[in-house]
Amino acid sequence: MTAGTLHIVATPIGNLQDISPRALDVLRSVSLIAAEDTRHSARLLQHFGIQTPTTACHDHNERDKSERLVQRMLGGESMALISDAGTPLVSDPGYHLVRQARAAGVRVSPVPGACALIAALSAAGLPSDRFAFEGFLPAKAHGRRQRIEALAGESRTWMLYEAPHRLLECLEDMRDLLGDDRQVVLARELTKTFETIKGAPLSELVEWVRGDSDQQRGECVLLVEGAPQRDEDALDPEVERILDVLLEDLPVKQAAALAAKITGEKKNKLYQLALERGGR
Template structure:
């Protein structure tokens, strides 16, 4: 690493409440030569609030690949630089990956300045298992792609999390309900740290109905925290004949219908058969 190279600081900024900007982040933003911001107009409000006059430049999804090389040149010339997104921690469903990767490949020191992150804030308050979890970012915007991704996640045993745009929140919840079933626990964390912060957990059927009946819940930044699928044990093992019935029905019917009919034929609980079908990747 060059002894004359500067440092790229990856700086977390507030997701709502401006008081969540850490003293260290404040010091860095004031001391660097340049701040690379996802949206300079958006970040200007934060910087003005704290009296930060450091120069800014736009670094977002549309220009990051091309601009990163020029920014790395300045870092190699000895300038310190900060990378920020519109809110929260850069690179977490936000731009910055290409700049960080190119900086590291060039031997530039990259230093994180930790702080607010919506997914961690939501997980910490959700009351679902947090020792192991998966973050899925934003699901595909179109219904077919979204449902395919949910189906792929249905048997995931870890708590899993995703971000969703407010205008797609209800559609996403309805797809989750249709694929995961009415009893799966999901927590909606909305507008975290802001005036109308809402954190509500419920079985999917109840949560979807609540959001459907309250348009105010379909506004603002949303995080969904989804309970992992129950893991099967030896005690849960099915009689081979019941599993064979399920397999035959799955060849002709959707998962929900196959599980319901197999339950009537075999006497095994429908939820157990449904879960098994998901584990089979049907």
């Protein structure tokens, strides 16, 4: 018997017209739709007159349920996986089901469509040739600040989802840790009636969000300008400081050699810098 297929179906993030004809065909043709929240998805399915049975597949039951769903697909049934909005598995459930299906030899086929982070990136005006996605940062302040600190030197545009009730706190932490001038774009309620895409230095963006409570509602994507790339030939300021201290008491050659041993920097580069600084 030929196994069925697991279709990973993207659904609209707001505007229902963003669903693709192929997605509708798949949702009508499969035996079962695995949905993050069947009550939420029922509104979408009813809108398009889709009567395919649904079953809940979310963070709390996915590990246990995946095995049963995979067995049904091995028996020849095809199924679709959808999340509440956008592309499944992108900060949404589905990883365990897809992993188990592939391990069992079930064909997994994507049905592309809306994805909030890609929609936001396309309209943000930040570099998009290389980017990083961080999902949701930790909910508690300490963990969130630690993660932002770890990302401070990231040279790519980096993006995250944030809950509206934590948006202002997150932006304030970014301002404190990344500086007033770092450019950040808030993309909120994409494709919906009150869609907002606002880019500004963090100092300005914090005040704008603080002054308008409407901006602290709905689905939020934050896009952060990457840190300036460090010149590979530039020396770390601490390395230069060590060399300067050694030059106060040692000849150029000895100072450069000792600084190289302490810092791991190349001796020739330090020797040349020492000469430029007028070492004896």
